[in-house]
Amino acid sequence: MRTLLSVVVPVLNEERRLPATLVGLAYALRGVSRRTEIVVVDNGSTDRSAEVVRAHRAGPVPIRMIECAERGKGAAVRAGVLDTDSAFVGFCDADLATNMDALTPTLAHLFDGVNVVIGSRAHPMSDVRARHSVLRQAGAWAFRRAVGSLVPGVADTQCGFKFFDRATATAVFTPLRTTGFAFDVELLARAQQNGAVIAELPVRWTDVPGSTFSPMRDGFRSFAALREIRELLDRETVSAPVLSSDTVIAEVA
Structure with a gap:
């Protein structure tokens, strides 16, 4: 089976x-x-x-x-x-920062034909308990602003909870070149290029101590990666969408 x-x-x-x-x-x-x-x-x-x-x-x-x-x-x-x-x-x-009770609605949306389901801390129905430093909060705000032109319409690209149907997973992960923390941006940008239906799901998210992400070291690298992602995608010859005629970004209740 x-x-x-x-x-x-x-x-x-x-x-x-x-x-x-x-x-x-x-x-x-x-x-x-x-x-x-x-x-x-x-x-x-x-x-x-x-x-x-x-x-x-x-x-x-x-x-x-x-x-x-x-x-x-x-x-x-x-x-x-x-x-x-x-x-x-x-x-x-x-760290399971995203509560796994999100799995049930995630599967429901995938069965309904949604190609990509992502946890979104920016969803108005999300329960977010964060203890980030002022520096990390400022960096996250600036990063979201910078990501907007690469992945328009997606409020939270960085939540570590993303699920795909098989065709979409193959289409976006096979050519993936970003190896660091900004890889989610390339994934979602490629999904949009392929006409994927993307749903942002409310989550219960708790900031868990012990993250390996460093605002200074990894934050700088992540911003540099955004430029590299843009250049990479601009160089590629984008084929016609294979999943649907239009990209749809849905805010799921």
């Missing part, structure tokens, strides 16, 4: 959070009537992350691990997604 849903989790030195993450994900997925799986992508961890995954007790939801030698969250997610053949595939962060 073909797997219905694969959930990819990129991991870099997450030995402390992984046990609870795997339990929480498996619990969220066990209510799905058809086959699901969790794919952990070890992105060069130097701690016991890989051992934690291998030692995790097998349950009704299969958990497997692959390795991605190319560093970067974008590279790890791409490797995980392209290693699956399920009908639907997506990814979430190892």
Whole structure:
């Protein structure tokens, strides 16, 4: 039987959070009537992350691990997604900042024909509990402004909860070149180019301490990546949309 849903989790030195993450994900997925799986992508961890995954007790939801030698969250997610053949595939962060109760409406929208479902902290019905510094808040605001021309109409490109139907996943992840934290922008820009129907979903999101994102180091790189993404997409010959005639961005209640 073909797997219905694969959930990819990129991991870099997450030995402390992984046990609870795997339990929480498996619990969220066990209510799905058809086959699901969790794919952990070890992105060069130097701690016991890989051992934690291998030692995790097998349950009704299969958990497997692959390795991605190319560093970067974008590279790890791409490797995980392209290693699956399920009908639907997506990814979430190892800290489970986005509550997994969003999975049920996500699947409902995918079954209804939505090509891309993304968690949106900017949705008016989202419950966001953030403890970011003033510097990080200012950087996030500036980043959203800069992203607007690349992915028009999408309020939150960076929430670590995104799911795709198989055709869309193949179309946007195969040519993905951004390996760092800004990879979501390239993904969504490519989805729009392909005429994808994109739905922003309200989420319960909690800022979890221990993020590997550095506002100074990674923030600067992310802004530089936006310019590279624009140049990359401008250089490419964009084929006619293959998913639908018009891109639709839906705010889902």
